[in-house]
Amino acid sequence: MDWCVLSLLLLMLGKDGLCQQEEVCSKSVINSCDDCIRSGPYCAWCQQLNFTKTGEQEAVRCDTQAKLIARGCETIDIISPQNMEMITQQDPLSSSFDTEEPVQMSPQKIKLKLRPGLPHKFTVSFKRAEGYPVDLYYLMDLSYSMKDDLENVKGLGKDLFAALNKITKHAKIGFGAFVDKTVLPYTNTNKEKLEKPCDENDQFCQAAFGYRHVLNMTSSQDEFQKKVAGQFISGNLDSPEGSLDAMMQAAVCGDKIGWRNSSTRLIVLATDDGFHMAGDGKLAGILEPNDELCHMENNLYVKSSELDYPSVGQLALQLEQNNIQPIFAVTENMKDVYMELTKMIPKSEVGVLSSDSKNVVQLIEGAYNKLSSKVTVTHDILPDNVRVEYMPVCAHPKQEGPNKGVCDEVQVGHEISFEITVTVDKCMEERSFTISPLGIKDKLTVTISTNCECQCHDSVGSYHSHCNNRGSVKCGICRCNESYVGQFCNCDIGNKDEHSLRASCQRQNGTECEGRGDCVCGRCQCHTTEERSFYHGDYCECDDEHCEKFQNKLCAGNGDCHCGKCRCHPGYEGTACQCPVSEEGCRTPNNTVCYHRGNCKCNLCECKEGYQRPHCQYCLGCPEPCQIKLSCIECLGFDSGPLKKNCYTVCSKSISFVLVEKFSLHTKECQQKDSQGCWIKFKLEQLVGEDNYKAEILNKKDCPEPPSVIAIIAGSIAAVAFIGILLLMLVKLLIHMKDLKEFKKFENEKKKSKWANADNPLFQNPTTTVANPLFTGE
Structure with a gap:
């Protein structure tokens, strides 16, 4: 085998294989044995007297067991509490159902006293008892679309009992029916429609209802046939039905349904539609959440119109608490919906009904075999800081997360087991939780407490020679009497x-x-x-071992370490005494050290802020000297400006007009405006030092002539007059352009006008012409 693969396999073996987990004790503040064992699961305490050396803290008593032994602690003096397990009830597993209470899981009660952080494993065994009783509750959708299915179910009694008798001789069957809430918009609330919600031609139709319990659990085939035969179809308005309402009541009304304590409980939900769930009740003005309580009176769910539908989570919780396993017998078009539902309801199965439900018996038989052969062990609500993991030990284990142990294809009479690991993270008071297989009544009650206190074998008495007869010994440490303190009670504090x-x-x-x-x-x-x-x-704040090293030597071998800092021998300097004392590398051409702008350390200039190596000659980011020295030039050279009153005090140290030394670093000509707006031209020579200049004024002040007041006034008046005339001409132009535009518009409209020539029939000419009969025309 390849060596890399072999190494990987060895790593995967973990703690229980060839590779052992390294035990580490992560200590924090340790003042006692109790503090020690609470620091980690592998921390141990040495209670041996005189285990600590002079000046050592008692915290050295806390470490892993291996390190304490290596340090000289006797094994008998090492305190390291371990996990303790005590089984208080372990009834043997039953092979078959020959008693009232068959046992399918063992043990039934266990007590654990655990060390925080230290995992503890124990084994739980399970065996399916042959002939274990089965209670099957057939819950049928009686909406109008299930009419044909109801007729077939009426004749299924014989086949159902025959199928269950193959499984057990102790089978019982019950029956219930559901439609939906009898309020709008789910059901027509017209009085006649409430009485007969089906088609008018259908003679056999019962009044609308939400959920009705029809038959208690019975082993009588004839009684089942008789009760189911008396059922008729009903109806509602919308497609989703009130199936979750019905399942909730069937789960929580155990006494009314007739569930037996020792039985496998099954609910077969037969429907061809989806389901309403929590929140849908708001459509009908039902705002009260489902309370998960039984509300059955005269076999009828009486709070159907007052309480909302249950949520899937509520239903799943009640089914699990009452050990009920649902089988959803649904049509092909609803298969995907109910498959999603099974993901949220543990121990549930989906089967596809034929169009007339003739295959329901085979469907139930197949679903039961799947449910009963799959054993899922899990826990209820865990106490805080408790973790539980499961490892199935069987032929067909399945992984469904660390909070479940699953074995599939478990045969009747075949014993399997689960390795359960419980870990407590912190110290806690005694708490309990239960572990059980889903859908089965058997439970294991686990009671947990923590082991967080040391049980040391100390001598009894308030005076012990180890403590100078001034105190007692507790786990190897002195517990001093009043007025005494110290590691061995050697300090008398008196009234302090x-x-x-x-x-x-x-x-x-x-x-x-x-x-x-x-x-x-x-x-x-x-x-x-x-x-x-x-x-x-x-305050023990100093040590002489942690100074800076050079070439792997403490203080370069040229000094002594004292309280974390090197004290150099004569002739050496530097933080690690690594440099011989010398200024040769810091000398400048004018024979100064770093131009007096820094200090020479390790033969290199350490320049003051802004000045640059190697010799601090140039300044990066320093202000422009022409600007900062202008006020001093003005007061020293012209006896004016803002510094006139204290000119000598402010300026004499940084600037002069006499050359005091021959060597200058930089020369710069400047031209600046003074406080009176006059131009001054001067030259600055930068000398050695931080702020040291020699100045030379190159010309007299160049002041501009004052402005002519008369010209300004005349110009202003002319400008105002010109602007006024220009504005008037602009306004006149705008008015003229507007009038011209309106005139052109009028001319265009005039050309488009057409005058109609018509005679007025009512018009009479005011002039009358009368012919003179005597007039001859001459």
């Missing part, structure tokens, strides 16, 4: 407050003696080694 003594061992309210020593009588007693003192200082 122990808290104030301990406070004097804390630097800036920090850890007592920096965690490197013990507070003895108000003074820090630092931890030591056998060879020499390891820590020192008033």
